[in-house]
Amino acid sequence: MLSTVSPARLLLRSALIAAASGAVALAVNAGRPDSLPLVAESEYEIYEDCPEGEESATEIALDEIAENPAYFLIVDSREPEEFEAGHVEGALSVPYDPLFPVSEEEVERVRAAVGERVVVVVGDPLTARLLANDLATQGLDWVNYLEEGAEWRVLLGADPR
Amino acid sequence: MAGPPRGGPALAVAAALRRDKVLALAGVPVRLYLGGLFVWASVYKIREPYEFALNIATYQILPLELVNVFAIALPWLELATGVMLILGLWTKENALLLAGMMAMFTAALGIALSRGYQMNCGCFSSEKAAEEIGRGTFVRDIAWMALAIYTLLFDDGRYGVDGLLRKERRHA
Numbered sequence: 001m002l003s004t005v006s007p008a009r010l011l012l013r014s015a016l017i018a019a020a021s022g023a024v025a026l027a028v029n030a031g032r033p034d035s036l037p038l039v040a041e042s043e044y045e046i047y048e049d050c051p052e053g054e055e056s057a058t059e060i061a062l063d064e065i066a067e068n069p070a071y072f073l074i075v076d077s078r079e080p081e082e083f084e085a086g087h088v089e090g091a092l093s094v095p096y097d098p099l100f101p102v103s104e105e106e107v108e109r110v111r112a113a114v115g116e117r118v119v120v121v122v123g124d125p126l127t128a129r130l131l132a133n134d135l136a137t138q139g140l141d142w143v144n145y146l147e148e149g150a151e152w153r154v155l156l157g158a159d160p161r
Numbered sequence: 162m163a164g165p166p167r168g169g170p171a172l173a174v175a176a177a178l179r180r181d182k183v184l185a186l187a188g189v190p191v192r193l194y195l196g197g198l199f200v201w202a203s204v205y206k207i208r209e210p211y212e213f214a215l216n217i218a219t220y221q222i223l224p225l226e227l228v229n230v231f232a233i234a235l236p237w238l239e240l241a242t243g244v245m246l247i248l249g250l251w252t253k254e255n256a257l258l259l260a261g262m263m264a265m266f267t268a269a270l271g272i273a274l275s276r277g278y279q280m281n282c283g284c285f286s287s288e289k290a291a292e293e294i295g296r297g298t299f300v301r302d303i304a305w306m307a308l309a310i311y312t313l314l315f316d317d318g319r320y321g322v323d324g325l326l327r328k329e330r331r332h333a
Contacts, residue, residue: 005253005317013254017241025237029210036210036229043225044218 057121057132060144062154065120072144073114074155077123077131088122088155096123096131107138118142122152181315188316191308192246195259198305199243202285206236216283220269221276238262246312249321256312263306270299 005013029035065072074091076083083093092113094106110119119140121132125148132145146152206213214232217223223231239262242255266284273280273294282294318324 010254010257013251014257017245017251017254017258018238021237021241022234024241025234028207028237029233034211036214036233038229038233039226040214040218040229044215044228046215046219046221 057129057136057143057145059147060120061147062150062152065155069155071117072120073110073117075110075119075121075131075135077121077127086156088152091122094121094131096127096134098127098130102131102134102138104138107135107140110135111140114140118144120144120146122146122155128152182319184315185317185319188312189249189320192249192252192256192312192316192321195256195305195308195312196243196246199239199246199259201243203236203239203243205285206232207240210236213283216281219278219280219283220273221278222269222272235262249316249318249323252316252318252321252323253313256309256316260306260309260313263302263309267299267302267306270294270302274299 065074074088076087076091076093077096078093079095080093083091083095087093092110094102094110096102119132119135119142121128121135121143122145123131125146129145132143136143210232213236214228217231218225218228238258242258242262245251245255246259270282274296278294280294282298284298319327
């Protein structure tokens, strides 16, 4: 079927269509009030994703923590009253408001407490995840938050206060 | 013992012509679909040239000097090929252009995906409902390219304006 038009003719006519539509495009663009300059005058403001990658916190399963509790530092993101009402033994209270970045003092407090251990942020799932990412972005290594659906209060079972 | 095929060359030619006819007939809905798709795709790009230019720039493939030229010219080429495909006028030429454009779009999409960009396709609309690129859009583009190649190979426009013009030429 391809042989009904010779390749040279095919290419010539295709080029003709492209040239004609290009000419119409340029004419219409020149005539419209919101015409684009042929060459952009400045770089386009492209939306780019926030840099995450290596600095991001990672998800961790509850089982991993339950198996080796000594290996983890629990950082509790809830309000101080909630923390006082009951928390995991040895947990560090870092109340967090997602509207404000975690302060340098809080980061240093976590850094001083964590030692060789790994940080796991608990509390309201979204808040915990945001604090974990905030801590990781501020330069803390090995920061985790619980996988979606995991109920951190299970950890209270060992030694609830 | 098997002998030569019965009927000889005349029957073989008739069978080939019948096959060509069936393939060309099957190509009509394909051509109409692709034509309609490209006309539809061109509408928003012609209406919103700045938005389309921004879409092109977001792929970060073309140098800045070429972004606007593409944003201005490409939609009109899409419109022209779409309309001419629907009419069945210069069918193979337009199928060739359409296959070329699909190859270009698929390559751009592949590059964006390999770089991990999270962005809108920019294929039909840049509104909120616009689709984010992914493996699905990539596979879809390959399928459309395959349809364009089918049209290029098997549809000679006999059931469109091309066919009418050929008949007229024969009668003249």
